[in-house]
Amino acid sequence: MDSLTMHPIGFIHSPFSQTGQVPRGLGAKHEEEGVLEVLPEFAAGLQDIEGFSHLYVLWVFHRSESHELVGTPPCDTRPHGVFASRSPRRPNPIALTVVRLLAREGNCLRVRGVDMLDGTPILDIKPYLSNVPEEELKRGWLAEAEARRERS
């Protein structure tokens, strides 16, 4: 497989029209509500989605025009690899957000926890199923950056 062409299955309605409005960095909370509007031709694929509390949304960093393998994220003063960060400047500009499903209205899902810009294309929606136990989770340079900030 050399390449794969993807098409949006829908678009996001969000209160954010510019990247600067999206909360970022250490401890950023994403509590804003938004709507995942699934295109009518894919709406049948939402059957039984109401039973899940949380969803994965795979979406496109559609404003991102190039990638950068190593960069300094807004939440740290040190550079990190793109695969060890959530940088939008990725070789394949796919983003992943976990949202809470509030309600389904036809082909629209009202959700909480959006961090996407208004009009962002959606590639896929999946049920969020499982947790990694807290005591097994290590958060790498992010935990270190948080600790440094707390000390300063």
Added chain:
Amino acid sequence: MDSLTMHPIGFIHSPFSQTGQVPRGLGAKHEEEGVLEVLPEFAAGLQDIEGFSHLYVLWVFHRSESHELVGTPPCDTRPHGVFASRSPRRPNPIALTVVRLLAREGNCLRVRGVDMLDGTPILDIKPYLSNVPEEELKRGWLAEAEARRERS
């Protein structure tokens, strides 16, 4: 955005050569080890990934040739929408797996928890950062299918 073309950043080495070998359905455990081999030109993007215990792997259902908006998964006898399931027959055939990072060896990541076939193309790797609290998580038709199976 009408379409987006993606290219693999690497490939998976897995003990599974056929889909029938991958544990599936209710309560399936994914404890097999495998290797994420990142192409040399993207290896710089792995900087600092060693500090994370778990990773998201975005990969391609490359054997999937068409999509099905509603289908009956192997773990249930009832049909569900594709966006409420992990079916490989998705409009955009992107899969998502959380793996545990065991070790990095140059451009290769040894991981536990693979459920991909050997040779599967990888689109992206991201650090796994956050949990949804257990008491807030609802698992929809999957919980119902499990309950039905326990009763029978």
